[in-house]
Amino acid sequence: MYVALVAVVPKAKLTLNGPTKSWAGKGSSGKDVHRIFCSECGSPIAHDPDAAPEIIAIKAGTLDSEIKKTLKPDTEIWTVGKLPFVKESLPNAFEHMPS
Template sequence: MPLTGHCLCKKVTYSAEIDKPLLTAYDHCDDCQRQSGSTYSLVAVVPKASLTINGPTKSWAGVGSSGMAVHRIFCSECGSPIAHDPDVDPEIIALKAGTLDSEIKKTLEPNTEIWTVSKLDFCQEKLANRFDHMP
């Protein structure tokens, strides 16, 4: 079953033709905190070649810790973040897992935390795999 999802206004839809994400993680980086307006962003990393996005999107590129661009893709109508696309690893893209269809996101099993160097002190949940930055 492909991973499918949409933005808040449903004008942007997407499908990743895979059975499950390569990685499901809590991303604590400062940029994800700011984009999500929360303590972290739950991401589902998929092969970029498997993903098709339809609808009106915009992107904004910031500079990641690698010195390379990270493109943040969002709906141009409602502003929902859809994914972030790091130039440092052109084979993958990180879907914002909150935008996955409800029945799919309920089955996710995060087992990794990334960017714990930026993790807020009051976030107490600890997962088995933890990395100070993107592994």
């Protein structure tokens, strides 16, 4: 199981600084999800889904420190694979990717 805190933001409001590369794979929608990563160290940065072209999911660990302090998670996805020791439950929980 993989747990990641992501911030879903309007793509038009996002600016990425630094060198990146991406690769695409099929998402649960059947459409491509472009996985963006640092071209120098390989760290994952974001997921850019063709199924929702107006948004982008940024890995929260890549955000500036001050922005991270204001994040308030409210949604969980892919809870179908949640490990039994993970006890946190957020107001919006989905077994799979919501459509």
